[in-house]
Amino acid sequence: MGFLGQMFSNNRRKSNSAAKNNRTAPTAKYVASSLQDNISYVNEALFRTADLISRPIDYLSEQGSLLYLSSVCDTIKIHQFILKPLLGAHEANLDRVLTAAIVEKLSNLEKAIDLMLAGYAVLFLEGKEECYAVQVSFINDRSVTEPQNEKTIQGAHDGFIESMRVNLQLVRKQINSRNLVVRRYTLGNMTKTEASIVYLNDLANPELVEEIDRRIAEVNADNLMSGFLLLEYIENQSFSPFPQILQTERPDRVVANLLEGRVALLMEGSPATLIMPVTFFAFYQSPDDYYSRSLAGSFLRLLRLFSFFIALALPAFYIAVVSFHYEVIPMELFYRIKGSVEKIPYPPILEALFMELTIELLREAGMRLPSPIGQSIGIVGGLVIGDAVVRVGLVSYPMITVVALTAIASFVVPSHEMSYSVRLLRFPVMIAAALFGFVGIVFALTAILIHLCKLESFGTPYFAPIAPMRVKDWKDAIIRLPFWKLNERPLDPHPQKLVQEIGAKEEGNDDRG
Amino acid sequence: MIAAKDKITPGQLMILVIQSQIGVSVLFLPSTVESIARNDAWISVILAGGVTLLLITIMWALSRRFPAMTLFEYLPLLLGKFLGKIVHVIYAMLFILACSLIAVQFADVVRDWVFSSTPSWIILGLLLVTSLYMAQENIRLIARFFVLTFGVIFVLILIAAYAFRDADILYILPINQAGIPNIFKGMLKAMTSLFGFEILLFSYPYVQGGGKGILKATLFANLFSTLLYTFLVFTCLIVFSPEELKIIPQPVLYMVKALTFTVFERADLYILTIWTVVVISTVIAYLFMAAKSVSALFGKKRHKGTAPFVSIVIFIIALIPHNQDTTNILQNLVAIFASVSLAALPLILLCISVFLNIKGKEQAEV
Known part of the structure; x- marks a missing residue:
């Protein structure tokens, strides 16, 4: 009964929104008994568009006409579902003759025109104040293939398409x-x-x-x-x-x-x-985690979360260290870094911005070009520019290392949008580091954390299960424990049933063999 | 009535109180208390924790009589409109001044340790703008943030614990060398660092569960803060000789500065970084309380619009002190306001409430 109520309320809502959307539509116009009137009305309503086809039909000595838009209809289906049954018919009842899966009997002409736009062929008959709309839309789907940007090594290899x-x-x-x-x-x-x-x-x-x-x-x-x-x-x-x-x-x-x-x-x-x-952590999960063993999945997940911090803060940390806090570096490393940084005439923030922008340019250029050329752009950019820029004396070697590491870390994110946001957020953190050193980084990161704590997605906290803290949910958000350990669903979308699995192995009954 | 989804758990309350209590004085406390109580400073801190426990109980007993109201909603009921307004102003002044003091002390440390020539208004601005971003939200979101940053306190403890390598336990002996009067004077000094529990007055109606749970959570928080401070003071006492402690203002930083780890050097810079997060949390708590009191003073329910103006006032006050003397004046002012409004006033209000039998309505839903 509840399900039925759901259906009805669903329909009501739909008709409401449909009424809102159609507020510009003209008042209902009914199918006239004259065939010619109907055809000319449809023709006028669609402004005599060139892809409107009108095919005259003789059906049991009745005059009729089939109207459809050739751009959205499949001629083979028209032949198979409409023309063939009609021409071979001996019966007067059209409902039995038309064999297509979706056939609608309409008296509202405006509705019929809307259906024509959606891939229906409409059959008008002389002297009848009704018409038949038959769904014969042309389907041109590409095959179900693995999505380019979300490949996995193991697991299912199907992906959504445009239909x-x-x-x-x-x-x-x-x-x-x-x-x-x-x-x-x-x-x-x-x-x-x-x-x-x-x-x-x-x-x-x-x-x-x-x-x-x-x-x-x-x-x-x-x-x-x-x-x-x-x-x-x-x-x-x-x-x-x-x-x-x-x-x-x-x-x-x-x-x-x-x-x-x-x-x-x-x-x-x-x-x-x-x-x-x-939540934030959904962007750092990949289906691969679930197709590999629990330990490997957990390791990969932690690695990805770690990459978030590297991508966000590593260049900023380096800038802060070389501009303000040289003392932080251990002695042996200090002389090497100092040796290469000293020869660079620009402040570290300019070096970093220059290199980051170069990498963004390379990435963008590689994406626009067809893949064989894109690869050579990567080689030119990575090897030639990277090496030459140090020899010229624009950028130091440690900076190249840092920027390259950061770029790789930002590629690790399984979701494209999150990768963009990390790349964007890096710049304010870098500027804060260049202005205020470690203190600047702390303020920038704190501001980001505060933002994450404040953000909500459809009424659920975005940074769950860290804020609000719910250690129980870390089992599937930050690491991935074996499935039999994941007794409960994550709380953040407030599911109606929390239990998703009854402890099978926990109570020591796994030694049946 | 506060909806169930706007409430915080007792655990969140505990961390809320801890984060408000632990603040700038992580760095200062050892030397300020040591200057009076000598090598018995750690006893002073423990005693201070005991007294705070008493104050918290009073505050809790007061709040419990008005379980659905915050302080400023029941002040007029207890004191009448006029007196209530005066007390209200005293509280608002306390929060604004205390917040300014924290900001001044933060700016001083940053100036002394990292940026000697950066004008302090930039540091103050950064601190207040970042805190304002969080403080203008409701207590639930603030509690979430505090829980998130709670972890850094343990990093602080870990780094400080590393200093035990250079410790000499004999420095704290003989016990009671300073004498009981000095220990008590030191206790009064140490009390100021445990302030922050007054956030209970604002958060009481928002906490899930009954009054007992709230008391337990707050007392646990107080215990944690007291232990942390005692640990830090104790560590400093056994690492530095009394002569050394006299000349250094921030012993914790000096202590970790000397440490070398093979992977990184200058642990004091990392401590400062962590400490910045701790200070931001405290400033958020005080800014929140200040904004709440000022907006309640003008009869507003939400504090989001008032918060920026309050932080501007705090910013201006924080700009005034130029040297140690003026900072000390501000410090004394805060101490006076705090002892009035955190020790005396809650007790008086409680007495009025009990003897005149004024009570707030019980909450319909718990």
């Missing part, structure tokens, strides 16, 4: 539960993009789902054709350097998050699925 239907199927294939709920939206006043949120009805917090629903329904924009556009409308703080919604193209990652009680948002036309709410 929501296929993506939903990939999710459903893995969660065979009747609790998996899909809520559909049509977004964008002009683009009319299909989107849907997916969640597990018995896990996801209802308040969270309502909040996401409210935020999506509140967006009123002409263009919402991809998840990236929608993301900025629904996230908490757009000016925060940290991403608050996880984007992924991996079905296994989406499934794992759904099973933690989070909500996924899929959009037609974009392979990136948005997962919300997420």
Whole structure:
């Protein structure tokens, strides 16, 4: 009964938002009995667009016409589902003749025109005040391949594509539960993009789902054709350097998050699925952690978190040391570093900025060029510039080491958005270090920490389980213990059921062999 | 009524109190107390912890009678409108002055140890802007941040413990060399570093669970702070000879400066870095309390709008002292205000509340 109520409230909400979106649509116009009137009305409504095809049909000596937009319809399907059954028909009842999976009987002409835009062919018959809309949309999906930017060594190698239907199927294939709920939206006043949120009805917090629903329904924009556009409308703080919604193209990652009680948002036309709410640590997890052994997974996770600090603070630390706190370096190292830094005419912050900018340039150039040339750019940049710049005397060797290490550390982050934010945040920390040494670094890092503590994603704390501290959840956030140790789900999305596993091995009953 | 999701746990309260108590004096305390109580300084600190325990109990007993209110909501009930306003102003002055004092002491240490020629207004500005960013939020977010930075205190302990290598236990003998009067005078000095527990007055209604748990958490916090201070004072006493302690103002820094680890040198710089985080937490706590009191003075419920103005006032006050003497004047002023408003006033308010039987409403939901 509750499920039924859910469905009804769902529909009501949808019609509400549809009413809001369609506020510019003209009043309903009904199918006329004259065939010619209908055809000319459709023609006018679509401003005589060139891809509107009108094919006359004789059906049991009745005059008819099939209207469709050739750009969105599949001619083979039209032939197979409409023309062939119609021409061979002996029956008067069209409902039995049209064999396509989705056939709608309409009297509202405006609705019929909207359906034509979505890939339906509409059949008008002389003297009937109804028309038949048959779904024959042209499907041109690419095959399901592993996403370029989220490769794993082990584990599943499928990835989302640009079709929501296929993506939903990939999710459903893995969660065979009747609790998996899909809520559909049509977004964008002009683009009319299909989107849907997916969640597990018995896990996801209802308040969270309502909040996401409210935020999506509140967006009123002409263009919402991809998840990236929608993301900025629904996230908490757009000016925060940290991403608050996880984007992924991996079905296994989406499934794992759904099973933690989070909500996924899929959009037609974009392979990136948005997962919300997420914490800071979600960006440092990779599906690889779960496909390798617990110890290895934990090690990799700690390594990645460590890389966050290196990428953020290592150049700043180096700048502070060589500009203010020489004494910190042990004696033997001191002379070597001093020897190479002394020959450089510029302050360390300029050196660092120069090198960091060079690396960013190389990265950007390598990304824009086709991959064979991109690689040679990397070699030219890495080897030639790196070596020459020291010989010329612009940058010192220790600085090159530091910047290179930092660049590598920022590549380790499994998520692109987080990698960008770390790269951006590095600069203020470096400037603070150049101005105030260690004290400056502390103030900059404290400000970042305060920001992380303040940030919330859909009402859940972003820096959980560190702030608020919940050591229990470290088992799956900071390290990865064996699955039989992860008795409870993470608390941050406030799932309805916390227990996800009943202790199988804990009570010493694992010595059955 | 405070919603359940805005509440903090007793554990968070404990760390909130610890972080407000432990502040600048981590560096100063050993030499200030030692100058009076000589090699018995560590006894003074323990005694100070005992007295603070008493003060906390009084404060808790007062807060418990008004479980759903903060201090400024029940002040008018106890003292009437006019007197209540005066006491309110005294509290606000205490928090503003105490915050300024912390800022001044921080700027002094940074000037002495790291940046001798950087004008102090830059350091003060950095400190206050960073703290303001956190202090304008509610107590729940502040508690989260404090729990997060709590870990650095243990790093502090670890580095200081390394100094035991050079310790000579004979320095603290004979016990009671300074005499009991001096130990008590030293205790009064040590009391000022344990201030900060007054955050209980602001956080009481926000803590989950009953009054007993709150008392327990606060007393644990006080115990922790007392032990930490005692540890630091004790370490300094056994590492430095009495003659040395006389000339050095920040013994903890000198102590770790001499340490060399194979991987890094100059541990004092790292200690300073950690200490900066500790000081930021304390400033956040005091800035929060100051902003709360000032906004309550103007009848505002939220302190977000008031906080920037309060920090500007603190900034200006902190700019005034130019030498050790003026800093000492500020220090004495804070000590007077603190003894009035943290020792005398809670006791008086408690008595009024008990004898006139004025009580706040019980909380509907706990």
